[in-house]
Amino acid sequence: MTIKEDDAVDPVLERVKTGIEAFDDLVMGGLPRGRTTIVGGTPGSGKTVFATQFLAHGIANLHEPGVFVTFEESPHEIEVNMASFGWDIRRWREQKQLVFVDASPQDRDEIVVGDFDLAGLLARILHAVRAARAKRLVLDSLTQLFDHFIADPTTTRRELLRIAAALKKEGLTVLMTAERNSEYGEISRHRIEEFVADNVVILRNALDKERRRRTIEVLKMRGSRHVEGEVPITLVENHGLVAVPLSSLRLEQKSSTKRVTSGNAELDGMTSGGLFRDSVTLVSGATGTGKTLLVTNFLAGGVAAGERALLVGYEESRGQLFRNARGWGVDFEAMEAEGKLKVISLYPEAQSLPDHLLTIRELVEEFKPDRLAVDSLSALERIAPETGFREFLISLTSFIKQHEIAGLCTATNKSLIGGQSASEQHISTLTDSIILLRYIQEGDMMNRGLMVLKMRGSEHDKQIRRFTIDAKGMHLGEPFGGVPDVFGDTAIAGPTA
Amino acid sequence: MNTDDVADEAVRPILRLYLAGDAPGARRALEGRKRIIDAASEPIDIEIIDILERPAEAEIAGILATPTLSDETVTPPRRLIGDISNTTQVLEYFGYGNKDASG
Numbered sequence: 001m002t003i004k005e006d007d008a009v010d011p012v013l014e015r016v017k018t019g020i021e022a023f024d025d026l027v028m029g030g031l032p033r034g035r036t037t038i039v040g041g042t043p044g045s046g047k048t049v050f051a052t053q054f055l056a057h058g059i060a061n062l063h064e065p066g067v068f069v070t071f072e073e074s075p076h077e078i079e080v081n082m083a084s085f086g087w088d089i090r091r092w093r094e095q096k097q098l099v100f101v102d103a104s105p106q107d108r109d110e111i112v113v114g115d116f117d118l119a120g121l122l123a124r125i126l127h128a129v130r131a132a133r134a135k136r137l138v139l140d141s142l143t144q145l146f147d148h149f150i151a152d153p154t155t156t157r158r159e160l161l162r163i164a165a166a167l168k169k170e171g172l173t174v175l176m177t178a179e180r181n182s183e184y185g186e187i188s189r190h191r192i193e194e195f196v197a198d199n200v201v202i203l204r205n206a207l208d209k210e211r212r213r214r215t216i217e218v219l220k221m222r223g224s225r226h227v228e229g230e231v232p233i234t235l236v237e238n239h240g241l242v243a244v245p246l247s248s249l250r251l252e253q254k255s256s257t258k259r260v261t262s263g264n265a266e267l268d269g270m271t272s273g274g275l276f277r278d279s280v281t282l283v284s285g286a287t288g289t290g291k292t293l294l295v296t297n298f299l300a301g302g303v304a305a306g307e308r309a310l311l312v313g314y315e316e317s318r319g320q321l322f323r324n325a326r327g328w329g330v331d332f333e334a335m336e337a338e339g340k341l342k343v344i345s346l347y348p349e350a351q352s353l354p355d356h357l358l359t360i361r362e363l364v365e366e367f368k369p370d371r372l373a374v375d376s377l378s379a380l381e382r383i384a385p386e387t388g389f390r391e392f393l394i395s396l397t398s399f400i401k402q403h404e405i406a407g408l409c410t411a412t413n414k415s416l417i418g419g420q421s422a423s424e425q426h427i428s429t430l431t432d433s434i435i436l437l438r439y440i441q442e443g444d445m446m447n448r449g450l451m452v453l454k455m456r457g458s459e460h461d462k463q464i465r466r467f468t469i470d471a472k473g474m475h476l477g478e479p480f481g482g483v484p485d486v487f488g489d490t491a492i493a494g495p496t497a
Numbered sequence: 498m499n500t501d502d503v504a505d506e507a508v509r510p511i512l513r514l515y516l517a518g519d520a521p522g523a524r525r526a527l528e529g530r531k532r533i534i535d536a537a538s539e540p541i542d543i544e545i546i547d548i549l550e551r552p553a554e555a556e557i558a559g560i561l562a563t564p565t566l567s568d569e570t571v572t573p574p575r576r577l578i579g580d581i582s583n584t585t586q587v588l589e590y591f592g593y594g595n596k597d598a599s600g
Contacts, residue, residue: 116563116580120548
């Protein structure tokens with residue numbers, strides 16, 4: 001993902017916030033004031049939601065009234081359809097903060113003969129603009145307007161240009177929607193964007209591995225910078241569209257030198273004093289190597305140090321997680337009763353990845369934990385296409401760091417001994433520390449080994465340490481002799497000294 | 498206004514001509530209107546609505562394009578958009594007789 005700079009950048013372009021937070025970041029703060037933006041998308045991609053949110057944010061938060069010119073749904077339908085996002089359109093209409101121009105299809109007999117103009121439409125729009133003292137204006141959708149005068153697209157085009165010019169003269173920030181036939185074809189039917197828009201934004205709702213994947217992409221911003229590429233976006237009740245930001249924009253978070261305990265004194269020793277406050281640690285290992293135990297220790301260690309800890313589990317139920325903890329002498333119930341711990345168990349398939357990310361964000365903002373464990377990333381990986389998963393990881397890790405939380409994520413190896421999981425490949429460059437848990441064969445014994453593979457900004461023990469698990473948890477022991485190959489398919493230790 | 502007038506109103510058809518200011522298209526439409534009234538086999542009243550002065554009425558009627566000649570006495574309304582200079586065609590579309598044709 002790169003930031004694209006179109007030829008001449010006008011530094012004085014004032015920005016109009018759309019209220020779609022992460023989207024505003026993509027376009028350097030919002031849509032340029034007084035300009036025209038086309039939002040293109042296939043049916044069901046969220047164009048009307050985007051347009052309504054643009055108006056709603058102006059009205060509800062910035063004292064900027066708006067006009068909604070609807071060519072498709074009636075104002076009443078929009079009122080009803082948008083209610084679930086928490087927008088009180090009826091009240092805004094009563095207060096004249098939102099004025100509709102209803103150009104939705106009406107029952108009438110109509111013929112078109114010879115030349116005409118759309119002065120009627122323009123007069124109505126300007127009338128509504130004055131009534132509302134509007135700053136923002138939506139035309140939804142232009143495609144419907146073209147379809148209305150299907151016999152004469154040339155005239156419609158000419159008239160639309162005239163309308164766009166008149167609206168620009170009024171200083172309005174205009175958002176027009178346009179329908180697309182396919183997700184990756186021409187920008188819009190009738191090529192509307194080519195003659196009327198300063199800026200072009202594309203909403204997509206594509207099928208990817210049998211799952212819907214919504215994204216938003218800024219295609220063009222005249223005289224202004226923007227972030228290129230598709231960004232995941234999702235529809236949230238009582239909220240509207242929420243873009244899920246990519247961290248390339250936000251890698252400026254400061255890193256702390258403050259250490260926190262991993263929950264295991266021996267592991268703290270190996271890492272020269274514990275994990276960093278705002279770092280993300282990946283624990284990778286095959287099933288049964290002790291990842292969930294490490295997570296449990298991590299949470300309990302935090303709570304014992306007076307921190308708040310949050311566990312988001314995707315593999316086991318709450319009951320199972322509590323039972324596991326009890327088996328290692330950790331009382332999750334008591335910690336939860338104290339309000340120091342929150343354990344949430346989610347079913348990966350229940351929602352899309354961007355929605356999972358939003359859930360985690362909401363949980364963090366609500367519970368305000370000092371440390372967060374996600375067990376496991378691999379469970380989430382199976383519901384997502386690869387690109388989507390990478391975006392998710394980038395967003396998650398940057399979010400954790402931004403909030404100065406100590407994060408611990410687990411990844412499960414597919415093969416029991418060694419080998420890499422895909423999450424590992426994705427996350428290894430994004431995490432600050434990596435802890436490997438491996439089965440290591442020694443003669444006719446299968447033992448467990450732990451190694452700190454990487455720890456950003458710190459010295460660490462580079463040995464592969466043997467460990468055992470009992471009713472009191474994990475115990476790190478002596479290093480393995482020889483040189484077990486923890487990355488290969490088989491990890492075989494040499495003869496012990 | 499007495500009862501006779503009301504009865505008279507009821508039987509007397511009214512068309513509306515929506516136009517925008519004095520654009521060339523509007524002027525042509527006004528000429529067309531005059532010819533239609535002259536040519537009709539019965540008296541027709543065609544009300545002129547300048548949408549630049551009365552945008553609220555354009556909103557109520559749902560007018561997008563001008564000129565529009567509209568018969569709002571029928572449901573749904575019957576409309577002709579664009580060029581109304583072909584008098585015969587216009588009268589026929591709205592279901593009126595033509596003096597020339599009838600005489």
